[in-house]
Amino acid sequence: MTGDGPRRAAVLGSPVAHSKSPALHRAAYAALGLTGWTYEAIDTTAEQLPGRVRAAGPEWAGFSVTMPGKLAALAVADVRTRRAELVGSANTLVRTDEGWRADCTDIDGMAGALRAAGLPAQARRAVLIGAGGTALPTLAALADAGIGEVSVVARSAERARGVLDLAQTLGMTAQFIAFDDDRTLRTACAVTDVTVSTVPASAAASLVTSVADTARLVDVIYDPWPTPLAAVVSAAGGTVVGGLVMLLNQAYSQVEQFTGLPAPREAMAAALDL
Structure with a gap:
């Protein structure tokens, strides 16, 4: 959902400083003209993830989740997609009217x-x-x-x-x-x-x-x-x-779920030199 005003998103994991997700999402938001949107990497363990998600204010649109938090992300969600339940993990948390929705865009x-x-x-x-x-x-x-x-x-x-x-x-x-x-x-x-x-x-x-x-x-x-x-x-x-192709393709779906807009695929691929 695009919403009004500035919105925030982030990737949660530990360690997470090496993540290329910020480059992907920032390139997407810029290409979509979402100048008020930010995306950061926040070092978060599986034990810390539930508290961080529950404390997130209304400005937070979503979280990408990498290791070791994917099981915790599934557990903390208010609603879950069928495929996330099927594989037993979630790499995506999206704020919805029903609460946090867990999905697995790794598929x-x-x-x-x-x-x-x-x-x-x-x-x-x-x-x-x-x-x-x-x-x-x-x-x-x-x-x-x-x-x-x-x-x-x-x-x-x-x-x-x-x-x-x-x-x-x-x-x-x-x-x-x-x-x-x-x-x-x-x-x-x-x-x-x-x-x-x-x-x-x-x-x-x-x-x-x-x-x-x-x-x-x-x-x-x-x-x-x-x-x-x-x-x-x-x-x-x-x-x-290689893994960059997988990372790129899972991010397309995350961007679309966070923003409600079609992912700008060329701009995102360019951010990874693909």
Whole structure:
């Protein structure tokens, strides 16, 4: 909602000083002519988030939420979108007449990254590396893109349980692959339509040889770049899309929900040199 007069928004997380969200949102507000709008980065832990959100005055239009606050953001909300409830986390809080609404635009971000990677309409198989907070919205985006089979790569089957359970809920066929099962992972990556890595670059470094033959890689990391996985897939002739593309696409939806106006996509992409 655009409202009258100055409005405020911010990204909440810890650490958050490195976030590129301020550059994206400020570029959007400038392009939309919202001269009274501000956007800042506020270091906020998961424990601090509920109090900060509840104390926000009427001038606050919304919050972007990064780690480690996405579960807390879902819990503090007065209303929740179906998809936020489905994946169990929220990266977006929007002030509405009903109170704070939680949404998960990370799904939009991954959907945009998959399009940028050239995922074909007939794609059916994916490899998903990691089982943390980003893996769940990634899985939802993969299901929306028509993926019906997913291999989940994690340290243990227990750690992968939440992702495997969501895959079942989404009607997908899922298998677990251990991080150290090089042979099975290599085979899966060689035949998959897309591999998505949701883990830190250091954690994925040991998988370089196994992932090298994948045709398309989406790596949610953008700093440092290129990641070891991105470098090896690119060197082998594969298509690589990095985390900045995901960040940009999730921000489009946030800007639209905060302001009630269409996101100025060219101006926002220019803010990231994309």
